[in-house]
Amino acid sequence: MSELEEEYRLDYFEEEDFVRKECTECGDFFWTRDEDRRTCGEPPCEDYQFIDNAGFDGEYSLEEMREAFLSFFEDQDHERIDPYPVAANRWRDDVLLTQASIYDFQPLVTSGQTPPPANPLTISQPCIRMQDIDNVGKTGRHTMAFEMMAHHAFNAREDLEDPDQYAYQGEVYWKDETVEYCDKFFESMGADPEEITYIEDPWVGGGNAGPAIEVIYRGAELATLVFMSMEQDPDGEYEMKDGNRYSKMDTYVVDTGYGLERWTWVSQGTPTVYEAVYPEMIAFLKDNAGVEHTEEEAQLVHRSSKLAGHMDIDEAEDMEAARDNIARELDVSTADLEALLEPLEDIYAIADHCRTLAYMLGDGIVPSNVGTGYLARMVLRRTKRLCDNVGVDAPLDELVDMQAERLGYENRDTVRDIVRTEIEKYRETLEQGGRRVERLAKRYAEEGEPIPTEELVELYDSHGIQPDMVEEIAADFGTGVDVPDDFYSLVASRHDSGQPFEEETEDEDRFDDLPATDRHYYEDQFGTDFEAVVLDVFEREGEGAGDGDASEGEPVYDVVLDQTMFYPEGGGQPADRGALTTDDTTVQVEDVQIRDGVILHRTDEPVGKGDIVRGNIDVERRRRLMRHHTATHIVIHAAREVLGEHVRQAGAQKGIDSSRIDVRHYERIDRETRDEIERVANEIVMENTSVQQEWPNRHEAEEEYGFDLYQGGIPAGKNIRLIHVAEDVQACGGTHVRRTGDVGTIKILNTERVQDGVERITFAAGEAAVEATQRTEAALADAAEILDVVPAEVPETAERFFEEWKARGKQIEDLKEQLAEARASGGAAGEEVEVGDATAVVQRLDADMDELRATANALVEEGKIAVIGSGADGAQFVVAVPEGVGVNAGEVVGELARKVGGGGGGPPDFAQGGGPDGAKLDDALEDAPEVLRQVRNA
RNA sequence: GGGCCCAUAGCUCAGUGGUAGAGUGCCUCCUUUGCAAGGAGGAUGCCCUGGGUUCAAAUCCCAGUGGGUCCA
Missing domain, CATH: 3.30.930.10 (Bira Bifunctional Protein; Domain 2)
Structure with a gap:
C-alpha cells in the first residue's frame, strides 16, 4: 500500500x-x-x-x-x-x-x-x-x-x-x-x-x-519519527x-x-x-475532595483502569460502550462503576488542566474573549466546574500554582492574580446567568411548558450558560428542558456567516528585476537630504491617496531609486513625506512602501528614468514620528513595570499627534494606574539615557532577551535589528531619537478596553503632548468661564449645578400639577359642553405635554371629560375621560389629530395625539363637542 | 477578527410607541420588653450618551461608551 x-x-x-x-x-x-x-x-x-x-x-x-x-x-x-x-x-x-x-x-x-x-x-x-x-x-x-x-x-x-x-x-x-x-x-x-x-x-x-x-513498545506508541521532505505539488x-x-x-x-x-x-x-505524571497533586486532590476507597474498591478501580487502557476509546462516543464492556468484565453494574470512577476522572482532569493553565498563564497568555486568551478562559472555567463537581474546595489559584511551581515559572504571583480575577468574573457570570435562568424557568413553569431549545441556545451563545445548568434550575422550578443531541451544532449554525475572504493583492512581478533599494534611514536616522539615481518609474492610474495633494482619479507614480532616506510604512510607523527635486522639477512624495526590499516613492508627478534627484524629507513630520516611536517603547516598558511582566503588545499605531498601543492585561486600567504608567514613562524620559540600535544574530538575541523581543511582529533573517530604550529591548524596524530625553514628554490621553483582556493606551509625545495638554486645559478653562469659577472649582460647581437642575425639574413638575389642579377647580378658561350625561371641558392651553396631562388628570378628578389642545409645538391634544363615561378617548384624539394632519391614540380613558398643522388647532377644538357626541353615539 | 446579548430606583430586575413600575433596601410613624418580625405612609429616576424616524421614543433605527458571551 x-x-x-x-x-x-x-x-x-x-x-x-x-x-x-x-x-x-x-x-x-x-x-x-x-x-x-x-x-x-x-x-x-x-x-x-x-x-x-x-x-x-x-x-x-x-x-x-x-x-x-x-x-x-x-x-x-x-x-x-x-x-x-x-x-x-x-x-x-x-x-x-x-x-x-x-x-x-x-x-x-x-x-x-x-x-x-x-x-x-x-x-x-x-x-x-x-x-x-x-x-x-x-x-x-x-x-x-x-x-x-x-x-x-x-x-x-x-x-x-x-x-x-x-x-x-x-x-x-x-x-x-x-x-x-x-x-x-x-x-x-x-x-x-x-x-x-x-x-x-x-x-x-x-x-x-x-x-x-x-x-x-509494549503496546504503547512511544515515538514518531517524521522525515519531512516533500511539499504539495500538483505535478509531484x-x-x-x-x-x-x-x-x-x-x-x-x-x-x-x-x-x-x-x-x-x-x-x-x-x-x-496521570498517576505516573502527577502523583503528588492527585494525592492532594483526592484528600481534599475526600475521595477514599476501601481495599475492594481500590482493586476494582485498578482493574478497571487497566481495561480502559487497553481499549480503543479515542472518541467520546465510544466511552459509554467501553464503560459497559468494562463493567461486564468486572462483573459490576455500569452505574456502580461510574459512581466509583467519575470522581477520579474529574481529579485526573483537574490535575492536567491545572498544568495546562500553568503553562498558558505562565507563558503570559491573558484570559480574554479572543485568541489564546479565550482558550485559557475555557480551560479555567472547565476546571472550576470540575472542582465544584467533585468537591475540591482548594482555591484554583493554589492548584494552578502547584503546577506552576513544579514547572519552574517565576511569575507565579501574577498567575495567581489572573486566576483569582478570572474566577471572580466567572462567579459573576454564573450568578447573573443563574438569575436569568430562574426568571425564564419561572415563566415557562407557569405556562406549564418546558424551556424551548431556542432559549437554551440563546442562553449559551449570549450568556455562556451551559445546558446542564439550565436543566438543574428548571427542575427546581418544576419544569424541564429539551436538550437536543445536536445542541452544539445549533449554536454553531448561528455563527456560519460567510467567511471573510482574504484579499490577495497579487503584486506584479514588475519589481523583480530591480535591486533592493539601499536604505540609509538606519545608518543615519537623522538624515533628511540625499542624492539618488532614478532606476525606474511606474505610472498607476487613479490611485491618488485622498490625503495627499493628488486628488482621487489623478494618476500617481511609483519612483524607484538606487538609495533612499525615506522610511517606508512599517512596524506601525507611517511612511515619510517629502519631495524629490531634479534640475527641472520638484515632485511631492505622498507615500512610501516597501515590496521585497524595493522601496517605492509614490509621487504626484513623474521624474525621468536615469535622472539624478535630490530627496528631502519632511523633517517636522519625521521628528514627530520618531518621538512617538521611541515613546511607544517607553510606554510599553512602563506598562510592564506597573502592570506586570505578562504585559505584551497586541498592536500599535504611531502618529503625528498621538500614538496608541494595545496591551494585554487582565484588568481595566484605572486612572490611578494610568497616572502611574505616565509617571514611570516620564521618569525614563528624564533619565535621558541613550537609545541604541544593533543587528545581532537572531538566536543569540533570543537567547539573551527571550521572545519578548517580538512585541511588534517577527522579522525574517539571520540578523535582526534591536532597539534598546533604557532597559527595554525590542526587535524593531522603526526610526528613533538619540536619547530618551529627546522625546520631551509623554502624556497619556486615554485608556480604553478594545477587547476583553486588551487595553488601548493612547498617548502623545513631545510637542504633541504639549498640544494635547493645552487642548484639555482650554476645555476646562472654557467650562470654568461658563460657570464663572476658577478651574479647580469646576467639578464641585458642576455637581452643585447638576443637583440644583434636578431639584428644579422636580419642583417644576410639582408646580405644574398644582397649577393644573387650580385651573380645574377654578373652572376658568375652558368651555364647558354637555355630552349626554357628562360634562366636557374643551380648552386651549399652550403648554407642553406634561402640563396638558396634569390638567386633564385634574379635570377627570372632578368627574369631567377633558379635551385639552396645545399650540406650543405644532398642535397637540390630550383627551381624558372619567370612569363610567361612554366615550373612547383614543377615538376622540384620533379624530382631532386628523384635522391637524397627524395621528394619535392611547387607552380609552387617556389618549394623546397631535399633528404638525398648528394653525388648524382652534378649528379642531371648535369641532370637539361634535366629535365627542359622535364618538359617544358610535 | 467576526457574531450575538445587555444597559431603567442604592441593589435585583419587569416594562408590546401613548401618564415610568415591582421586589428588596432607605426614611417616617404605629405594634412589640428586646431581638426577629408585622402594619401604615413616603422619597426614590438626565430610563448610558449623541443623532434619526414619529403627532408622540425607556420602547424603533444608526453611531458611540460601558459590560457580558459564543465562535475561529
Missing part, C-alpha cells in the same frame, strides 16, 4: 537484522527484530503490556525522564535548546498554541529562510492540544498538556546550484541515523530491543509530507494518503516526537498516565 516502500528500506534495518512484516490485524507494514512477531504491536492490534509490568530498567519521574532524554542526545552531539512558550502566536501568526516541537521552527527555519538555533538539536517542548479535552481523565492516557521530547536535524540537498540560498547547508543526518538514535535511546533505558516495532506510516500535514515511522511524483500529490523539497528535516508522559508512564507501569 505504501508508495514510499523504498523509503523504508534502511541500511540500519539491514545491519541490525530487522525483518519487514505485515500486521495480521491491521495490515500495516512494520520492522522488527523478532522473526515470529505477527502484529504491529499498536493498540487495538495488541493490548498494553506495560501496566503492572514496567518497561525499563527503573522508574522515572517526569523530571528524571526529561533529563535522561536530553542528556542522552547531548551525548550524541545534539545541542540542548530551551523550550519555547506554549503560546505559539508569539513567533508565528498561523496557529494559537504550540502543538509539537517542530512548531518552534516553522515556518522560517523549516523553509530554510533562517538558521535553526543549533543543528542538530534536542528539546523537550511543552505542548497543548485542546482537541483532546473531552477525553482527559477518562481514557487513562489523554492529556491536554504534554511535553514532546525531540531531536531535530535540518538538512539541505547537497547538489544545489546555489546552496547559500538557504540558511543551512548540507546533510546533518537522515533516516538511518534517526532510527539508530531512537533504537539506542531505548537501549539506554534498558528496553528489550526484540519488543520494539517500527511501523511504516507516511505523514502528511500542513502542505508538507514525508515518510514517517511510529515506534511501538508521489501521491499521499490525503489524495494530493507531493514532490521533494530542497530542504529536508528530521522531526521526531517522544511523548514525555508516555515514557514516564511506561517506566512506572501505573494503570493511568
